[in-house]
Amino acid sequence: MVGRDIWIWAEFCRNEPSPLTLELLAAGRFLADRSGGRVTAVVTGEVSSDGAATLGLYGADHVLVLSHPALARFSDEDHAHALAAAVKTRKPAVLLLGASIAGKSVAPRVAAKLGAGLLAECTAIDWTAETLRGVVPLYGGTVLATKEVVALPALAVMRAKSFTPLSPDGNPDVTVEEVRLAPGGLPERVKVIEVAVEETGEVRLEDADVIVSGGRGLGRSEHYKLVRELAEVLGAACGASRAIVDAGWVPYKHQVGQTGKSVKPKVYIACGISGAVQHLAGMRNSDIIVAINNDVEAPIFQLATYGIVGDVLEVLPALTAAFRKR
C-alpha cells in the first residue's frame, strides 16, 4: 500500500542544497499539506550536518540519506537505482525531482525501473483525490497542458522557478536517517574518473534576477562583449538565443529557450533577438521583458514590457554607460 509521503530528490553543490532543491521543498510542503503526509528529502550520497539542517529549515520533515561509495560522484544509473529501490521499499506517494541536468537524467530512469508515471517539465503541481496533477508547457510554451498520473507512486520533474522557496524557519534539527547500501548493491557500470567544476565567477542564468541576452542581431561574435559589459554593470547573467549558440559565439550553457534553459528573472533584456516561439518558451515568464531590436515588427515586441527600437550596437553601449554613472 502506497503511503501519503512526498519525497524530493535533494541535489547539493559544495555541501549546499541547490536553489532548485529549496524550490522542490516548497513544492513538497504544498503537496504534503494536501496529502496529509510528510516531506522527506532524499539524498543519494552524503550530506553534511549543515546541509541537512538547511533542508530542515526549508521544509523537510525528514532527511533520508542513501549512502554508498559509488554515490559519492554523480552517475545517473547508480543514483536512479538507489532512489528506485528506496521508493519500492518505503512507498511514498510522490517523488519530485528538479529539471536540472541530473534530475532530468535520473527521473525517467527511476520511473522506468518502477513502471511509474512521470510528469516532465512541470511548472505547477497539485494533489487531489490520490492523483498527482501537473501543468506542462507544450509547443514552446504556447499551450499549457494539465496532465495527471493516476497510479502511485507518481513522479514529477519541476522546472526551476515554479515554486518560491519557503522562508527558512523550519526545523534545523531535522531527523537524518542514513541507510548504507550493501556493497555490490548498485549496477556500477560507469566509473566517474574525474569531475571538473568550472570556476567562472559568472552569475548563473538559473539564479539571476537580471539577465541580458544576445541574439543574431548583434551581427558578429565579438559584439557579444556588449552583452557581457551591460551584464557586468547590472550584476546580471548573460543569456543567448540558439542562433548564436549554434554559430559558436557563446557556449550552450547560456542558451535560453525550449532546448536551452528556462528562466524567470525579474528583468530579461533581449538584445537583437527576434522572439521565436522556441526562445520565448524559456523566458516568457520573466517579470519584466525589455526588447532592443531595430525591426519594429519583431515578434519579441508583442511580449515585451518595454521596447527600444534601435540598433543594438548603439543602444547597448549607451545603456551600459548610463548604468555605470548611477
Ligand code: FAD
Ligand atoms: P533571428 O531570428 O535571426 O533574429 C535576429 C533579430 O535581430 C531580428 O529580429 C532582427 O530584426 C534583429 N536585429 C538585426 N540587426 C539588429 C541590430 N543591429 N540591432 C537590433 N536588432 C537587430 N531558439 C532559442 O533561442 N532557444 C532555444 O532553446 C531554441 N530551441 C529550438 C528548438 C527547435 C526544435 C527549433 C526548430 C528551433 C529552436 N530555436 C531556439 C531557434 C529559434 O527558432 C530561432 O531560430 C532563434 O531563436 C533565432 O535567434 P535570434 O532571435 O537570435 O535570431
